[in-house]
Amino acid sequence: MTSFSAKFEEIKVLGEELVEKIKELIHQGNIRRVIIKDEKGHTFIEIPLGLAAIGAIAAPVLAAVGAIATMVSKFTVVIEKTDEPEPPPAA
Secondary structure, three states: OOOOEEEEEEEEEEHHHHHHHHHHHHOOOOEEEEEEEEOOOOEEEEEEHHHHOOHHHHHHHHHHHHHHHHHOOEEEEEEEEEEOOOOOOOO
């Protein structure tokens, strides 16, 4: 059975940069989930990128992110990345 480990990274962004940052993250392959929080730590939205990477689903997600960006000026984007396990050494 294959196991994956998760790593979390936080990025601070301003409201006008939020949509562009989310678009950039959607195009990366090793991102599993993105959590958007305000400056007080309240979660606005959690986006599972395994689903959002599909084009038909990405558009409404980006529209929601754009709407959120107009409400608050400073955000923290929490990124959950997965590391694929290293293959076992050859004998």
